[in-house]
Amino acid sequence: MTEDPFREFAAYYDRMIQEEPDRVEFFRTLFRKHGVKSVLDCACGTGNDLIMVHNFGLQVCGSDISKAMLAQARKTLTKHQIEIPLKHLDFRELPQHYDQRFEAVLCLTTSLPQLLEEREIGKALKSMREVLKPKGILVLTQGLTDVQLKTHVRFAPAVNTPEFSRIMVVDYYHEEYEVNVLDLGHTQDNDEFDVYGVRYRILLRDDYERLLRKTGYSRIEFYGDWNFKRYDKEESELLIVVAHR
Numbered sequence: 001m002t003e004d005p006f007r008e009f010a011a012y013y014d015r016m017i018q019e020e021p022d023r024v025e026f027f028r029t030l031f032r033k034h035g036v037k038s039v040l041d042c043a044c045g046t047g048n049d050l051i052m053v054h055n056f057g058l059q060v061c062g063s064d065i066s067k068a069m070l071a072q073a074r075k076t077l078t079k080h081q082i083e084i085p086l087k088h089l090d091f092r093e094l095p096q097h098y099d100q101r102f103e104a105v106l107c108l109t110t111s112l113p114q115l116l117e118e119r120e121i122g123k124a125l126k127s128m129r130e131v132l133k134p135k136g137i138l139v140l141t142q143g144l145t146d147v148q149l150k151t152h153v154r155f156a157p158a159v160n161t162p163e164f165s166r167i168m169v170v171d172y173y174h175e176e177y178e179v180n181v182l183d184l185g186h187t188q189d190n191d192e193f194d195v196y197g198v199r200y201r202i203l204l205r206d207d208y209e210r211l212l213r214k215t216g217y218s219r220i221e222f223y224g225d226w227n228f229k230r231y232d233k234e235e236s237e238l239l240i241v242v243a244h245r
């Protein structure tokens with residue numbers, strides 16, 4: 001990655017983080033079912049999921065390629081007085097940096113598709129597989145689904161409060177899409193208008209299946225919501241991938 005798309009955005013990223021009890025229950029149930037005791041969040045961003053996993057009583061490590069996102073994660077962990085080891089690194093190079101093997105690797109909220117070439121995505125999936133224990137699981141999530149792509153959903157309000165609004169505007173290209181984040185402050189202290197953009201590769205269910213099989217994963221499950229409903233190309237608005245090493 002040449003330029004960090006989160007360099008400016010990192011300080012404001014968490015404005016759209018909301019409490020999602022179903023999401024927390026999903027991970028609690030998944031980890032329990034697979035006897036997970038250690039977790040690596042290899043695109044940990046501002047660190048919210050590190051805290052979630054820590055609160056489950058599991059051992060957790062975090063890494064990310066963005067120094068700005070890691071700086072926010074450090075602040076959040078300090079605020080919560082939680083110590084979690086963080087590393088600044090690319091998820092294509094995990095085995096070079098971790099001797100430990102984990103029962104689960106997380107790469108959540110459209111982190112993998114920031115790699116725009118399939119060859120690089122393949123490298124990342126192999127790297128994640130290598131740091132998994134024999135029965136370990138990789139979990140990937142994203143908001144882009146078959147329905148969203150088919151209907152080319154362009155506008156999504158992410159936050160709308162009297163003080164602040166965040167609107168996502170999506171541009172679709174041939175093999176990629178760009179999410180533009182528009183922030184509008186509505187108070188005297190904050191009347192700013194900021195725009196941040198992140199480019200992603202279009203990866204859908206079938207792409208994940210093909211790429212995960214190619215990189216050696218065995219069983220792959222696809223869910224369409226946090227209640228373990230099976231992913232449905234015609235209606236799911238969330239894509240959750242659970243791939244077994």
Ligand SMILES: C[S@@+](CC[C@H](N)C(=O)[O-])C[C@H]1O[C@@H](n2cnc3c(N)ncnc32)[C@H](O)[C@@H]1O
Nearest residue numbers: 043044045064065066069090091108109111114
């Ligand atoms: C949309 S954020 C998601 C952050 C966090 N997982 C969450 O759910 O809030 C995507 C994250 O992926 C990280 N990322 C993108 N490419 C990466 C790479 N090659 N290696 C490690 N982290 C990467 C970005 O720096 C960013 O923190």
